[in-house]
Amino acid sequence: MDWDALIRTELDEMVPYAPGLRVSEVRAQSGKENILKLSSNEYPAGPVKSARRAMKAVIKHSNRYPDGSARALREALCAKLGIQPECLAIGNGSNELIRLIAQAVLRPGDEVVFAWPSFVVYPMVTQMFGATAVRVPLNEDQVHDLDTMLAAVTDKTRLMFLCSPNNPTGSIYHRIAFERFLAKVPEHVLVVVDEAYFEFVTDDMYPDALSYFDGKRPLVSLRTFSKIYSLAGCRIGYGIMPEQLRLALDKLREPFNVNTVAQIGAFYSLAEESEVERRKQENQEQKTYLYECFDRLGIQYVPSQTNFVYFMTEKPVEVFQALLEEGVIVRDFGTAPALRVGVGTPEDTVVTIAAFDAVAEKLGTF
Numbered sequence: 147m148d149w150d151a152l153i154r155t156e157l158d159e160m161v162p163y164a165p166g167l168r169v170s171e172v173r174a175q176s177g178k179e180n181i182l183k184l185s186s187n188e189y190p191a192g193p194v195k196s197a198r199r200a201m202k203a204v205i206k207h208s209n210r211y212p213d214g215s216a217r218a219l220r221e222a223l224c225a226k227l228g229i230q231p232e233c234l235a236i237g238n239g240s241n242e243l244i245r246l247i248a249q250a251v252l253r254p255g256d257e258v259v260f261a262w263p264s265f266v267v268y269p270m271v272t273q274m275f276g277a278t279a280v281r282v283p284l285n286e287d288q289v290h291d292l293d294t295m296l297a298a299v300t301d302k303t304r305l306m307f308l309c310s311p312n313n314p315t316g317s318i319y320h321r322i323a324f325e326r327f328l329a330k331v332p333e334h335v336l337v338v339v340d341e342a343y344f345e346f347v348t349d350d351m352y353p354d355a356l357s358y359f360d361g362k363r364p365l366v367s368l369r370t371f372s373k374i375y376s377l378a379g380c381r382i383g384y385g386i387m388p389e390q391l392r393l394a395l396d397k398l399r400e401p402f403n404v405n406t407v408a409q410i411g412a413f414y415s416l417a418e419e420s421e422v423e424r425r426k427q428e429n430q431e432q433k434t435y436l437y438e439c440f441d442r443l444g445i446q447y448v449p450s451q452t453n454f455v456y457f458m459t460e461k462p463v464e465v466f467q468a469l470l471e472e473g474v475i476v477r478d479f480g481t482a483p484a485l486r487v488g489v490g491t492p493e494d495t496v497v498t499i500a501a502f503d504a505v506a507e508k509l510g511t512f
């Protein structure tokens with residue numbers, strides 16, 4: 147069988163997404179019973195109580211297909227966001243929406259501009275549909291360089307991803323820079339702003355894309371229930387986009403792309419505004435303890451607007467391994483001189499700081 151003839155050549159160079167290490171693997175390797183997984187930017191507390199209750203109750207209806215248009219959640223989201231239902235797409239994670247958008251707009255030979263380092267799925271979907279990735283390095287503060295990204299736009303540019311806040315650095319560009327960018331970006335470019343972590347942001351200068359959405363300009367805001375709402379395992383995210391684009395996504399998506407448990411969990415989570423605020427405050431406070439630890443140990447880091455912190459190290463392989471031996475899983479990036487650590491509960495922070503102290507003792511410097 148000639149598999150090369152069968153499978154699309156675009157896939158040759160692609161590598162599957164590599165998830166972080168699993169807790170069970172690390173437990174077996176390290177011999178430690180308590181393992182702290184801080185590698186996938188999940189929120190540690192789990193779904194809110196009302197969502198848990200509703201999700202449990204709905205399981206017995208799993209013989210039925212889900213509501214293909216997620217009507218109840220759609221109405222609740224539209225009321226909350228002040229948008230029209232025609233402009234809302236709900237996906238099996240925001241990840242699905244990233245892929246569907248790429249599938250809807252990209253032709254072979256098109257160019258896709260995004261910052262780097264940023265979310266690994268952008269180059270994956272670019273390649274998947276035969277387009278060319280144009281990576282624009284973050285500036286020296288590890289922030290999107292929007293002017294250089296604009297300068298990278300050509301007649302072939304079809305799509306641009308802005309990750310705000312950016313994964314893995316946790317950084318944001320400011321409102322002034324975004325408004326200058328929006329005023330100049332050509333109309334033939336679809337701008338997708340990935341706001342997976344926007345609920346964690348505390349900086350007043352943060353421009354959320356929804357504020358600039360008018361239903362006409364080619365602008366999309368993508369959000370998720372995977373992070374502050376702690377529903378990553380259920381897979382549900384949403385996108386606010388012009389109606390024409392949402393219609394295209396409806397043609398491409400599976401008819402029942404978002405499962406019932408995810409829909410009900412998201413619906414109940416949405417009402418829990420005070421709990422979301424509490425999580426945001428707690429996350430902010432825990433970050434300050436991590437910063438204090440990093441300052442004390444002389445570790446350089448990027449101030450973060452998210453639930454993770456990107457820190458510099460000259461020996462990422464050794465530090466990653468040494469943290470593993472302490473039972474803490476962080477995220478590595480191959481050869482990059484940096485690692486990313488998630489922010490956990492107050493108890494997790496105590497364990498994280500102890501692990502960094504132990505690694506400093508063992509390795510001397512970072």
Ligand SMILES: Cc1ncc(COP(=O)(O)O)c(C=O)c1O
Pocket residue numbers: 186187238239240241242265309312313340342369370371372378381382383
């Ligand atoms: C920037 C960014 N966008 C999108 C996603 C995907 O989120 P979801 O779980 O909604 O697919 C992630 C997940 O880590 C992310 O970091």
